[in-house]
Amino acid sequence: MRAYPLTYKKLTPVSTTASKRKRSGFISRAALPYVLSLPALLVCIGILIPFFTAVFYSLQRYRLSQPWAREMNWGENYLNFLTDPGFWATLEVSLLYAVLTVGLELLLGLAIALLLQRRSRVNNFVSIMLLMPLMTAPALAALMFKLMTNQGFGILSYLLALVGVDDFRWGSSPDTALFTVVLVDIWVYTPFIMILLLAGLRSLPTQPFEAAALDGVPRIQQFFRITLPMLTPYILTAALFRLLESIQQFDIIYAMTQGGPGDTLTVFQVEAYLNFFQSTNVGRSAALLMILWAITFFISNIFIKNWLRLRERARGEA
Amino acid sequence: MQHVSLIERLLRGVALILVVVFFMFPIVWIVLMSFQTNETILRVPPSFIFEPTISNYKALITGKLETSAASLEINFLRNLGNSVLLSVGSVALALLLGVPAAYAFARHKFKGSEDIAFTLLSFRFAPPLLVLLPLSLYFQKIGLADTYIGLIWVYQLICLPLILWIVRGYFEDISPDIENAYRIAGHSWFSTFRKIALPLAGPGIAAAGLLAFIFAWNNFIFALVLASADKQPVTVGALAFVTASGIQYGQIAAAIVLSIAPTLALALYAQRYLVEGLSLGAVKG
Numbered sequence: 001m002r003a004y005p006l007t008y009k010k011l012t013p014v015s016t017t018a019s020k021r022k023r024s025g026f027i028s029r030a031a032l033p034y035v036l037s038l039p040a041l042l043v044c045i046g047i048l049i050p051f052f053t054a055v056f057y058s059l060q061r062y063r064l065s066q067p068w069a070r071e072m073n074w075g076e077n078y079l080n081f082l083t084d085p086g087f088w089a090t091l092e093v094s095l096l097y098a099v100l101t102v103g104l105e106l107l108l109g110l111a112i113a114l115l116l117q118r119r120s121r122v123n124n125f126v127s128i129m130l131l132m133p134l135m136t137a138p139a140l141a142a143l144m145f146k147l148m149t150n151q152g153f154g155i156l157s158y159l160l161a162l163v164g165v166d167d168f169r170w171g172s173s174p175d176t177a178l179f180t181v182v183l184v185d186i187w188v189y190t191p192f193i194m195i196l197l198l199a200g201l202r203s204l205p206t207q208p209f210e211a212a213a214l215d216g217v218p219r220i221q222q223f224f225r226i227t228l229p230m231l232t233p234y235i236l237t238a239a240l241f242r243l244l245e246s247i248q249q250f251d252i253i254y255a256m257t258q259g260g261p262g263d264t265l266t267v268f269q270v271e272a273y274l275n276f277f278q279s280t281n282v283g284r285s286a287a288l289l290m291i292l293w294a295i296t297f298f299i300s301n302i303f304i305k306n307w308l309r310l311r312e313r314a315r316g317e318a
Numbered sequence: 319m320q321h322v323s324l325i326e327r328l329l330r331g332v333a334l335i336l337v338v339v340f341f342m343f344p345i346v347w348i349v350l351m352s353f354q355t356n357e358t359i360l361r362v363p364p365s366f367i368f369e370p371t372i373s374n375y376k377a378l379i380t381g382k383l384e385t386s387a388a389s390l391e392i393n394f395l396r397n398l399g400n401s402v403l404l405s406v407g408s409v410a411l412a413l414l415l416g417v418p419a420a421y422a423f424a425r426h427k428f429k430g431s432e433d434i435a436f437t438l439l440s441f442r443f444a445p446p447l448l449v450l451l452p453l454s455l456y457f458q459k460i461g462l463a464d465t466y467i468g469l470i471w472v473y474q475l476i477c478l479p480l481i482l483w484i485v486r487g488y489f490e491d492i493s494p495d496i497e498n499a500y501r502i503a504g505h506s507w508f509s510t511f512r513k514i515a516l517p518l519a520g521p522g523i524a525a526a527g528l529l530a531f532i533f534a535w536n537n538f539i540f541a542l543v544l545a546s547a548d549k550q551p552v553t554v555g556a557l558a559f560v561t562a563s564g565i566q567y568g569q570i571a572a573a574i575v576l577s578i579a580p581t582l583a584l585a586l587y588a589q590r591y592l593v594e595g596l597s598l599g600a601v602k603g
Contacts, residue, residue: 032507036422037434040415040482043474044438050452051444057452112337115330126338128589133341134596135585136578137536139553143560143574144348147567153360155347187344195596248445251538255557269447273543276451289448300443304436311487 057286064280077287086263086271090288094267097178098247101185102239108186109193110235114223116194117201127198130191138188142255145184146171171257174264181265184252189245193238200234201227203314233310240303244296268292345578351571359567374572383569392562394573396548397555401577404541404551405534407470409527412477417523420482421515424489425497435482442479449475450543457544464546472540477530484529484595488522489515525591532581532592552577 061073081087112130116123133141148156149170160168171180204227212222250269253259259270266274268288275285351359353370377383378394422428423435453472454463462468492515500510516523538553545554556573559565585592 030428033422033426033428033431037419037431040419040438040478041434043415043471043478044441046471047441047449047453047475050449050456053452053456054448111333115333115337122334126334128586129338130341131585131589131592132345132582135532135536135581136345137538137553137581139538140536140556140574140577141344143556143570144344146560147351147571147574148344148347150567153362153364153567155364158362158364187341191341192596195593199593244443250447251553254542255538269445269539272445272447272451276447282451285451286448289445289451292445293448296443296445297440300440303443304439315491 054286054289057282058290060283062282062286064276064282073283077283078291080284081287081291086266087288089263090266090268090271093178093265094247094292097182097185097249097253097265097267098243100178100182101189101246101249102242104182104186105190105193105242106235106239108190109238110197110231112190112194113197113201116198119202127195130194133188134191134195136188138184138251139255141188142181142184142252145180145187146256149180172261174261177257177261177264181249181253181256184256185246185249188252189242193242196238197231197234200231204230233306233313237303237306237310240299240306244299244303247295247299248292345582348571348574352568352575354568354571356566356568371568374566374568375576377569378572378576383565392559392565393548394552394555394559394576397550397552398576400541400545400549400555401535401551401553401580403466404469404473405531407466408473408477408534409531411470412474412481412530413523413527415474416478416481416526417485417516417519418511420485421489421511423482424486425494435486438482439479441475446475446539447543450540454543464544464549466549469541469544469549472544473534473537475540476533476537480530480533481523481526484526485519485522488519492518521591525588525595528584528588528591529595532584535581 058077059072059074060070061076062070116127136144145156148154151157151169151172154170157168157170160166169176171177208226208230209222212226217225247267248269249267250273253265253267253270254273257265259266259274269292272285272288272292275281275288350366352374353372354368355371355373358365358368381391381393381395383392419438423431450472457463457468462471496518497510497514500514501507505513535551536553537551541550541554542557545551547555547558550558552573556570556577559570559573
């Protein structure tokens with residue numbers, strides 16, 4: 001109670017001059033939020049400029065090796081894609097990679113989350129262990145798998161040979177390269193989905209499950225009728241977020257095969273990188289990235305809506 | 319609790335072991351490899367039991383790598399130093415810029431605040447090369463090419479949105495009443511921010527900073543495009559290791575171990591913080 005008269009004394013002058021409130025320093029109250037967010041904005045605007053430059057490049061015939069031939073060709077880079085088998089290969093392998101990784105990671109992540117749902121010492125320990133792959137840089141994870149799949153001494157090649165598969169050439173054969181990078185992606189990112197779904201599972205209300213158990217509903221039906229529907233918002237958020245990252249995957253593929261062997265793994269960003277630095281075709285590279293950007297923009301809008309709804313709900317329950 | 323049969327418990331146990339083996343084996347194997355000489359690595363069948371050697375780590379630290387042909391100088395410690403400098407620098411800058419902005423977005427619903435916040439967030443989702451490739455040409459023009467400052471600036475692409483959105487969520491969860499009471503007591507806006515808001519959001523800021531550090535450390539593409547050999551962090555440096563001919567496999571493994579050790583240690587130390595950040599703030603932990 002002693003504090004009351006103290007604050008009261010100071011309160012009086014402020015409240016009487018509320019209209020022309022004392023300024024905090026020299027910044028007026030209305031401008032304050034802008035001033036606070038301005039530095040962050042400025043830094044980002046510096047990064048936004050290259051974005052518009054990329055739009056501009058994508059409308060040009062522009063090769064670094066032939067600067068004299070640089071000119072606007074408007075939509076030609078995009079039009080060329082229609083008849084360019086290389087572009088369709090890029091689109092196909094990017095989508096395939098994204099769908100395969102996200103699909104498999106969802107299944108595996110959900111299974112592991114269900115396995116770890118009960119809080120126990122062992123389960124907690126396992127879920128901490130599963131953080132490790134997620135904390136490993138994807139590029140370095142690819143290198144780890146590169147060492148493990150080496151034909152000469154790789155442990156995975158050796159294990160396959162033990163069960164009779166002798167000529168599995170992992171990243172160096174066009175037939176198995178996609179499998180190999182998808183495997184690395186699954187190793188790194190399944191724990192992400194697992195963490196999100198585990199948190200979702202543990203936040204579900206228990207009453208429906210107790211009621212179902214009382215009524216003698218089989219567990220398998222409980223899963224499909226109660227758990228899965230209630231978990232759907234979490235699954236959707238995790239899937240969209242991963243889809244967004246997976247369709248842009250660069251690190252794992254570049255570190256593992258540089259887009260090879262041949263052009264089997266030229267996903268969007270790898271192809272754009274190679275176009276820019278190897279064939280120095282800036283125009284095509286920028287147009288490729290613009291198309292990728294359009295895809296991610298579309299997905300990210302759906303994702304953000306979902307995510308905000310989920311966050312609101314988590315707030316409401318907290 | 320439902321009755322759990324013995325068979326089910328057994329199956330669960332087997333499944334758990336498989337999960338742990340799948341996710342931990344690569345790390346364990348690389349660590350084992352880093353303590354082996356080329357001789358033991360190349361032995362068939364691969365051996366779990368061998369005489370450990372620290373020669374790989376020694377070679378990395380002295381920077382003199384003995385290859386079959388000659389002695390090669392690769393300064394891996396420099397890569398490690400670059401990683402530390404770039405990650406710490408970017409996170410520090412992102413906190414400095416991001417925390418006040420996050421506070422503004424959380425406390426003041428000013429005109430266009432949602433739009434600005436979303437614009438900043440959308441950076442997180444745009445293809446990084448879209449910005450990096452034109453930027454690499456610009457950087458050459460304005461002299462930021464291959465400088466730490468240029469790199470730290472670009473790293474804001476990942477650090478800033480992360481900090482902004484996580485910390486903003488934290489500020490929003492704290493009732494503004496305490497701050498208002500302190501303001502009414504006659505304290506300036508700045509001291510309210512410093513003495514009340516910042517300490518209350520402390521755990522959130524720590525979590526966001528930690529996560530941003532890990533993402534910065536693990537980043538590969540920025541430095542691959544923008545940095546030359548002596549500015550490259552470990553992620554890019556280790557790749558050069560693999561492609562350089564004649565380097566011993568144990569040394570590559572040791573380089574990978576040294577590169578992933580910091581983030582793994584951080585994860586173990588602060589896993590509680592991480593889980594909430596990683597689950598996108600969708601769950602309160």
